[in-house]
Amino acid sequence: MAADAPHPAFEGYATEAVPQAAVGSPGKDGVLELTFERTAEGTTLVHDYATVPFHISGTLGYDPLPEADTVFVQSPTGGVAQGDRHDVSITVGDDAIAHVSTQSSTKVQTMTCNYAAADTTLSVGAGGHLDYVPEPTILHADSRYLQELSVDLAPGATAVVSDVVVPGRLARGERFEFERYLSRVRGTGPDGLLFEDATHLTPGDEDPTAPGVLGEFTVYGTTFVLAPDRDGTELSDALHSVVADGEARAGATALPNDAGVAVRALGDRAETVQSTLHAAWDHARQKLLDAPAPSGRKY
Amino acid sequence: MTDAATLESFRLADSFLPVGTYTVSYGLEQFIQDDRVEDAADLKSLLSTYLRQQVGPAELVALRAAHAAANGGDLDTVCRADRRLSAVTLAAEFRESAQQSGDRLLSLQTELREEALLDRYAERVDADEAPGNYAVVLGVATGLADVAVREACLLCCHGFVTGLLGAAQRLLSLGHTDAQRILDELRPAMTAAVEKSADNGIGEMTPFAPLVDVLAAEHERAERRLFAS
Numbered sequence: 208m209a210a211d212a213p214h215p216a217f218e219g220y221a222t223e224a225v226p227q228a229a230v231g232s233p234g235k236d237g238v239l240e241l242t243f244e245r246t247a248e249g250t251t252l253v254h255d256y257a258t259v260p261f262h263i264s265g266t267l268g269y270d271p272l273p274e275a276d277t278v279f280v281q282s283p284t285g286g287v288a289q290g291d292r293h294d295v296s297i298t299v300g301d302d303a304i305a306h307v308s309t310q311s312s313t314k315v316q317t318m319t320c321n322y323a324a325a326d327t328t329l330s331v332g333a334g335g336h337l338d339y340v341p342e343p344t345i346l347h348a349d350s351r352y353l354q355e356l357s358v359d360l361a362p363g364a365t366a367v368v369s370d371v372v373v374p375g376r377l378a379r380g381e382r383f384e385f386e387r388y389l390s391r392v393r394g395t396g397p398d399g400l401l402f403e404d405a406t407h408l409t410p411g412d413e414d415p416t417a418p419g420v421l422g423e424f425t426v427y428g429t430t431f432v433l434a435p436d437r438d439g440t441e442l443s444d445a446l447h448s449v450v451a452d453g454e455a456r457a458g459a460t461a462l463p464n465d466a467g468v469a470v471r472a473l474g475d476r477a478e479t480v481q482s483t484l485h486a487a488w489d490h491a492r493q494k495l496l497d498a499p500a501p502s503g504r505k506y
Numbered sequence: 507m508t509d510a511a512t513l514e515s516f517r518l519a520d521s522f523l524p525v526g527t528y529t530v531s532y533g534l535e536q537f538i539q540d541d542r543v544e545d546a547a548d549l550k551s552l553l554s555t556y557l558r559q560q561v562g563p564a565e566l567v568a569l570r571a572a573h574a575a576a577n578g579g580d581l582d583t584v585c586r587a588d589r590r591l592s593a594v595t596l597a598a599e600f601r602e603s604a605q606q607s608g609d610r611l612l613s614l615q616t617e618l619r620e621e622a623l624l625d626r627y628a629e630r631v632d633a634d635e636a637p638g639n640y641a642v643v644l645g646v647a648t649g650l651a652d653v654a655v656r657e658a659c660l661l662c663c664h665g666f667v668t669g670l671l672g673a674a675q676r677l678l679s680l681g682h683t684d685a686q687r688i689l690d691e692l693r694p695a696m697t698a699a700v701e702k703s704a705d706n707g708i709g710e711m712t713p714f715a716p717l718v719d720v721l722a723a724e725h726e727r728a729e730r731r732l733f734a735s
Contacts, residue, residue, distance in 0.1 A: 391712075402593050405712035418542060419533075419555035419718040427716055443598070447723055458723025461598040469596050471719050 230290045230321065234259045237293045241278055241307065244300040245335075249274035252305075260284040261293075272498040275304040279505065280341075286314030287352065293325040297339065301332035301361070304496065309341040310505055312373070312477075315350040315385070322351035322387075329357065331364035336496060340488060342505075343371040343428070343477045348384035357393045360401075363436060365467075365495050367488050368392065371428030372406065373477050374415070382425055383410035394466055396435050401466035404429065424456065424473035428480045432491040433467040442494060443468045449490045453483035507654060514651040518644065519661045525610040525640070527669040530603040531677070531733035532556065533718050534670055536725040538677045546684040549674050553667055553688065554695040555715060561666055562699030564594055564713035565641035566659050567706045572645025573655045581626055584646055585636040587708050592637040594711045597722040599735040601637070606734070608640040615647050623650065656700060663696035664689075673733060 228235050239261040242254035255278075257263045262281040269277040287293070299305045315323060331337045339358075346352060358368055370390060375381035388408045394401040406427070408415050415421050432442065439461040446468050447459035455474035462469050470487040474480040481503065489500040507515070521527060534552070537543040543552055568591040575583035595601045612631060616624045627646060631638035641662060648658035671685045706712075725731065 400590070400593050402596065403590075403711075404594070404596060405714055406716075407712055407714050413558070417555050417559075418548070418552045419537075419715045419721075420559060422542075422717045424717070429716075440598075444727070447727060451724070451727075456717075456720055458720040460596060460719065460723045460726065462596065463592045463601060469719075471716050471723070473716060473720060 227290065230292060235290050235292065237261050237291070239263075239280060239293070239295045241296070241305075242298045242300070243276055243303045243305040245302040250276040250303040250305055252276055252278060260291075261295075270304075270306055270498075270501050272304060272496055275306060277306045277308075277501065279308055279310045281310045282313075286316050287323045287325070288316050289318040289321045289323060291323040295325065295327040297327075297329050297337065299331045299335040299337045302334040303332065304336045306338040306340070306501060308339075308505070312342045313344045315344060315346050315352045317347045317349045318351055318386070319349070322353060324353040325355070327354070327356040329366065329368065330359045331361060331366050333361040334363045335361070336364070337366045338488070338492070338500070340367060340369040340430075343373045343426070343481070345373045346375060346385035346388055348375065348381055350385045351387045352385070352389075354390040356391065357395065358433065359395045360433060360435060362397055366433040367430060367491055368433065369428065369430040369484055369488065371426065371477060371480055371484065373426050374408070374410070377425065377476070383408075383415055386411065392429075392431065394431065394433055394462075396464075396466070401433075401435065401464045402462045402469075404431075404469070421473060424475060426474050426477050426480045428472050428484050430470045430484045430487050431462070431467065432470065432487070432495075433462075434495055435464075435466050437467070437495075439465050439467055442491070445494070446470055446487050446490060450483050450487050453486060454479040455483040457483045457487075459487070507657070508652065511652040515648065515653045515657055515661055518647060518653075519664050521668050521672060523611075524614065525607040527607065527665070528672060529734045530607065530669065531673040532600060532603065532670060532735055533597070533722040533725055534673055535677055535731055535733045536721040536728065538674075539728070540721065542721075543674075543678070545678075546680060546688060549678070549680070550688045550691060553670060553692060555718070556666070556670070557663060557692065557695045557699045559715040560713045560718065561663060562703050563706070564591060564711045565662060565666075566699060566703035567708070567711045568639065569641045569645035569659060569662055570655055570703060571708045572642040573649040573658055576623060576646040576649030579623060581623060581630070583708075584627060584642065585630055587645075588636040588639055588642040590708050590711060591639045591642060594713060597719050599722050599726050603735040604639045604641065605637050608638040608643045611640060611643045611647065612638055615643070619650065621650050659700040659703065660696060663699060667692055667696070676732065
């Protein structure tokens with residue numbers, strides 16, 4: 208009988224071996240490209256291209272600011288798997304205003320070999336604004352994840368870029384069981400590098416709960432408010448007072464090279480870190496765009 | 507090393523060196539204020555975090571690059587390492603402290619030494635083309651004085667730890683013997699930080715101590731404080 212014979216006892220399960228799709232094969236090399244331009248109607252998504260696991264269902268008229276456009280990136284898969292290499296490029300044209308988020312958390316699945324990586328390139332044109340505020344990244348046990356994000360700002364451009372990491376499926380008691388997580392965020396402007404931030408956690412080698420690292424906290428997030436042409440010290444003080452009394456332990460500081468402000472928040476649950484960072488985002492948006500941040504609700 | 511190089515390294519490692527170490531606590535003041543550091547054991551474990559997460563992956567990488575570049579007379583690389591170190595130091599207070607003590611060390615060295623590279627570097631710093639971070643100035647100074655790079659890195663760790671121990675003595679009831687014991691017990695942490703930093707080039711400075719950053723942000727706005735950072 209043929210190896211894929213439908214019955215008797217499935218023929219030794221059709222001689223086993225269904226090797227996993229290799230690195231770079233369809234479904235493993237997801238690409239997402241979004242380009243927003245300023246038009247007479249406000250902001251329009253003029254180019255979009257998405258391959259699995261990314262999916263786009265058009266734009267949403269969701270932003271409190273009428274001239275802004277919103278895209279929630281969807282995923283039909285259960286998350287990021289070993290061997291995945293994702294490539295995201297988002298371009299916001301001159302004077303356009305865009306908000307890009309994900310529909311739900313990015314779950315980085317347990318791995319037995321290789322690793323997963325995502326490369327995100329954001330670029331904002333003169334006078335434009337981008338809010339890139341994805342839902343948290345959840346690192347399942349034994350996962351290895353490399354995330355590189357770069358944001359380039361033209362003169363007069365602003366951006367809010369947020370990154371929250373949850374070190375396991377906390378509700379089931381899984382925490383810091385992943386193998387390696389490296390996330391780098393780099394900002395550039397017309398004169399080159401503005402700042403660079405790295406989160407590197409290898410819980411098996413170095414205790415992430417050491418004093419000064421995460422301490423007694425588990426969830427960690429940073430919101431970068433990038434506004435190179437504004438007064439960073441004033442914005443830093445204002446954002447600090449917004450987050451200082453929040454549920455999460457948080458603080459704001461002026462970024463190097465007058466790039467803007469970094470708001471860091473530490474908490475026990477993703478919700479507290481997110482709500483603290485949302486308050487900072489909301490305040491920053493009022494200052495930069497004279498409009499509140501969209502509500503965090505996705506359903 | 508020659509006697510001159512050894513003596514130069516002693517001078518640069520000495521808390522007698524007038525670079526304003528007594529004004530900085532790199533967030534330690536806030537950790538004590540927040541009751542996170544209450545005794546010698548807490549202090550030692552926080553200092554080992556600083557060595558492992560901040561000094562090793564950022565300052566020492568910059569110091570090494572500056573040390574090698576100074577030996578080769580390559581001022582552009584010195585400035586690149588300097589700018590990069592500022593770009594990865596997100597806590598505003600830490601950048602200010604590193605630039606203030608760097609500025610003091612640079613003017614001191616230009617007074618004491620006849621080195622064209624030091625003068626040209628000082629010009630770049632004056633012209634705002636380089637921030638003049640302490641670790642980078644130290645890298646240039648030790649490189650020019652033929653202090654070996656490993657010794658220069660250890661010197662940087664020793665200086666950092668003694669500076670913070672001095673701050674701790676004014677903020678906590680920490681005896682001289684306890685301070686010396688911590689300095690002694692942190693030797694392996696210093697060696698580990700120095701060794702690990704050898705693998706990284708200018709592009710790979712990755713300090714990571716988020717709780718230090720949050721407490722430094724609180725310290726920036728603290729109403730009563732003894733230290734500038």
